[in-house]
Amino acid sequence: MNNYYPPEPFRIKSIETVKMTTLEERKKIIEEAGYNTFLIDSKDVYIDLLTDSGTNAMSDKQWAGIMMGDEAYAGSTNFRHLEKTVQDLFGYKYLVPTHQGRGAENILSRIAIKQGQYVPGNMYFTTTRYHQEANGGIFFDIIRDEAHDATLSIPFKGDIDLSKLEKLIHDKGAENIAYVCLAVTVNLAGGQAVSMKNMRQVRELTLTHGIKVFYDATRCVENAYFIKEQEDGYSDKTIEEILLEMFSYSDGATMSGKKDGIVNIGGFLALNDEDLFTEAKELVVVFEGMPSYGGMTGRDMEAFAIGLKESVQFEYIQHRILQVRYLGDKLIAAGVPIVEPVGGHAVFLDARRFCPHLDQEEFPAQSLAANLYVESGVRTMERGIVSAGRDKSTKINHKPKLETVRITIPRRVYTYRHMDVVADAVINLHNNKHTIKGLKFVYEPKQLRFFTARFEEID
Numbered sequence: 001m002n003n004y005y006p007p008e009p010f011r012i013k014s015i016e017t018v019k020m021t022t023l024e025e026r027k028k029i030i031e032e033a034g035y036n037t038f039l040i041d042s043k044d045v046y047i048d049l050l051t052d053s054g055t056n057a058m059s060d061k062q063w064a065g066i067m068m069g070d071e072a073y074a075g076s077t078n079f080r081h082l083e084k085t086v087q088d089l090f091g092y093k094y095l096v097p098t099h100q101g102r103g104a105e106n107i108l109s110r111i112a113i114k115q116g117q118y119v120p121g122n123m124y125f126t127t128t129r130y131h132q133e134a135n136g137g138i139f140f141d142i143i144r145d146e147a148h149d150a151t152l153s154i155p156f157k158g159d160i161d162l163s164k165l166e167k168l169i170h171d172k173g174a175e176n177i178a179y180v181c182l183a184v185t186v187n188l189a190g191g192q193a194v195s196m197k198n199m200r201q202v203r204e205l206t207l208t209h210g211i212k213v214f215y216d217a218t219r220c221v222e223n224a225y226f227i228k229e230q231e232d233g234y235s236d237k238t239i240e241e242i243l244l245e246m247f248s249y250s251d252g253a254t255m256s257g258k259k260d261g262i263v264n265i266g267g268f269l270a271l272n273d274e275d276l277f278t279e280a281k282e283l284v285v286v287f288e289g290m291p292s293y294g295g296m297t298g299r300d301m302e303a304f305a306i307g308l309k310e311s312v313q314f315e316y317i318q319h320r321i322l323q324v325r326y327l328g329d330k331l332i333a334a335g336v337p338i339v340e341p342v343g344g345h346a347v348f349l350d351a352r353r354f355c356p357h358l359d360q361e362e363f364p365a366q367s368l369a370a371n372l373y374v375e376s377g378v379r380t381m382e383r384g385i386v387s388a389g390r391d392k393s394t395k396i397n398h399k400p401k402l403e404t405v406r407i408t409i410p411r412r413v414y415t416y417r418h419m420d421v422v423a424d425a426v427i428n429l430h431n432n433k434h435t436i437k438g439l440k441f442v443y444e445p446k447q448l449r450f451f452t453a454r455f456e457e458i459d
């Protein structure tokens, strides 16, 4: 794999000053935040690696686009620009704009899932599964087994296991499967990519059973880069060509524009089927807004259209992926356990191996994220048992094999020097890992608990 780290293909035109806090201040802040990094005020964070969602830096051209906002209630010019951009880059016919990804997930789940139907997917994502279940669906994990093993460094760990999909179709019947939900890349597996071969095979199998396939296109450009870099036959193809082929194997997609769209807000549902499009438009007016803005302002849509076009430029996406890999490689070299291979948007610390003295029910990843903040002012996020939530019927905690802390890199915001600071902080904490204590809930929300839960340390 590539170990060349390209310099930033941009220069910095505007900066935001950040505050440095002391160790004593951060100890108090994390206690007040209930050991939940989501509850820390941004002003108290030095390097914010909570998420790559909506935290990206826009380009001068996007900011210029903001001034071109056509805020007409209906028929905005910027909607037409976004529609044409999605048609050109993704190859879909119809576009339903939404305020962000989960808005699109809500609409897709409502129009495509019948009560009791299965929704097989390559690992779950929190908001995606929430909407599927809220609309009567049963999420069913069909990702290849290797994706659950943090130590296995092989390409395309995001692939669907075709035999798992075939067995589900055989056992439950094609009519009891709403659609296949295929995420490119797979966030909670570590930002792992899906191969083109796998997408083609999933399409072939589902077509023979009349089952639709919808992609979660949230990080599709990162996925396309991995295909170009690692899959035979794609090194000479452009990112645009790869994207068009990827989406040709699907019936539609939801996308959070806040990631690969390089914007701060926005999303969409894209479809090829006219009847589904008509149904989606009927719902978008209820939940989001007119079908020509769907919860976004005209200026948001303009910035989104421009961001999508910038995201497929090779120099941009190469730097993006390899900057993340740079951080991962530094941690691997220092013996810090991370999910391998390093994925597209983040480096995931393997909290099971980082904190072997803690039981999963003591929330090791949650505590590790809290301790990393105290150590350094770097904010990261738990992606393990807390994020996985409880089984809807048994109320027992889902216990994912991957118990991780996600160090997520926003696009075009931080430099390699920032990555060095983060690496040093993680390595330091790893050397003192025995000081990390377990946590217990003091407040547990009923859904998507990771956002607002509160904890205290177990002595």
Ligand code: PM9
Binding pocket: 050, 051, 052, 053, 100, 101, 102, 103, 125, 126, 127, 128, 183, 187, 216, 218, 256, 257, 258, 266, 267
């Ligand atoms: N992802 C993330 O930080 C933000 C919300 S969870 C803290 O990774 C996928 C693969 C996502 C995603 C959001 C959404 C929802 C759908 N699919 O946040 O609603 O990673 O725009 O998108 C977050 P929205």
